[in-house]
Amino acid sequence: MRKIVILFLVAVVAACSPQDEKSEIRKELTRYKKQKNELEQKIQQLNKKLEEGVGGAKGGARGGSTNRVPVFVREMKPGEFNHYVRSNGEVEAVYDAFISPETNGQITRIHVDEGDRVQEGQLLVSLKTNVIRSNIQEVKTNLELARKTFEKQKRLWADSVGSEMQYLEAKNRKENLENRLSTLQEQLEMSRIRAPFNGIVESINQKEGELGTPGMQLLHLVNLKKLKVEAQITEQYISRVHEGDRVEVRFPSDPRMDKRVPITRKGSVIDKESRTFVIEARLDNPQEEIRPNQIAIVNVLDYSIDSALVVPSNIIKQDMQGDYIYVAGNSDKAHKVYVKTGRSYNNQTVLTSGVKPGDRVITSGYTQVSEGAPIEVKEKKDLVQ
Numbered sequence: 001m002r003k004i005v006i007l008f009l010v011a012v013v014a015a016c017s018p019q020d021e022k023s024e025i026r027k028e029l030t031r032y033k034k035q036k037n038e039l040e041q042k043i044q045q046l047n048k049k050l051e052e053g054v055g056g057a058k059g060g061a062r063g064g065s066t067n068r069v070p071v072f073v074r075e076m077k078p079g080e081f082n083h084y085v086r087s088n089g090e091v092e093a094v095y096d097a098f099i100s101p102e103t104n105g106q107i108t109r110i111h112v113d114e115g116d117r118v119q120e121g122q123l124l125v126s127l128k129t130n131v132i133r134s135n136i137q138e139v140k141t142n143l144e145l146a147r148k149t150f151e152k153q154k155r156l157w158a159d160s161v162g163s164e165m166q167y168l169e170a171k172n173r174k175e176n177l178e179n180r181l182s183t184l185q186e187q188l189e190m191s192r193i194r195a196p197f198n199g200i201v202e203s204i205n206q207k208e209g210e211l212g213t214p215g216m217q218l219l220h221l222v223n224l225k226k227l228k229v230e231a232q233i234t235e236q237y238i239s240r241v242h243e244g245d246r247v248e249v250r251f252p253s254d255p256r257m258d259k260r261v262p263i264t265r266k267g268s269v270i271d272k273e274s275r276t277f278v279i280e281a282r283l284d285n286p287q288e289e290i291r292p293n294q295i296a297i298v299n300v301l302d303y304s305i306d307s308a309l310v311v312p313s314n315i316i317k318q319d320m321q322g323d324y325i326y327v328a329g330n331s332d333k334a335h336k337v338y339v340k341t342g343r344s345y346n347n348q349t350v351l352t353s354g355v356k357p358g359d360r361v362i363t364s365g366y367t368q369v370s371e372g373a374p375i376e377v378k379e380k381k382d383l384v385q
Contacts, residue, residue: 068376071365073328076357078307083345087231089296095197095223101127101212102190114204118195127191127212136184143177150174199223224288231298232276240302241266247281248299257289303343313349315366326369328360328377334369
């Protein structure tokens, strides 16, 4: 009987323990939540005091200057604003050629080396010409006889001694040989490959003794004095970009080479895939500092205004009512001003309404202020200190 009672009591204790433990946890949780609410209320009260100035800013508007938010401002003044369309450009040489022979022939001599500067018309490569020279000599010999025969038949025909047929046959043979000689001389000249323009021998792709063939690249000649830059511009700007408009061409590898040049060609066709059109600008490169295939950035001016109110783009914020900025009022308090924005470029945005010349726009410290917050306007010299 005693054992039964003990087992019953153990079972009762085991059944009640979890319930008591849950009850204690709930009480502890309620206590912590209450403490949390009290702390949040205290935090809100302290934040409010900071915004209004400690103790309600007793002692006047400047009595709480130590709690004012330091800011830098920009006075609004009308100025020039330019908007550019930016595109990556490709630098190419205006005179750039892979030269190949006009006729088949063995390469007997290459008269230049890679890196040599050559002039227009200078002999670059010679092909084997033994057969052509032999044919020329044979034709010259036959032509000499044909001319003598023609002169004789001409005199006889004039004296009404010879027949007209003999005269015409002699004339025809002479003219055929003259044409044949002219053709062979042109073939001989084609075996001498000359420079089509002034330039630099960039590469030689064949060797002496190899067979030169039309269409096979023998050497590469390039002129660095005249270059062009091509860029792809999205079609939405096609009505704003014209031949003659000046563009900025920048070279990231060396800003000293940046140039401002006119557009010399505007593409007439929109690419189906990229929805862009081509513009081309030519560059004079007298010092040969810019090289073909060099990375270039082309900035096309598509919009300009002389009297715009411009602010840094990053100071413009948004809420449910629209875009706004903070300005410094005469009472050294920040004021929230809703604005309308225009075009943006290079982290600068035009404001079309909301501000006027003379307004002091907060450009630094704007993330720490709110409507009516006390501020202390700093000068640029304070930034150094």
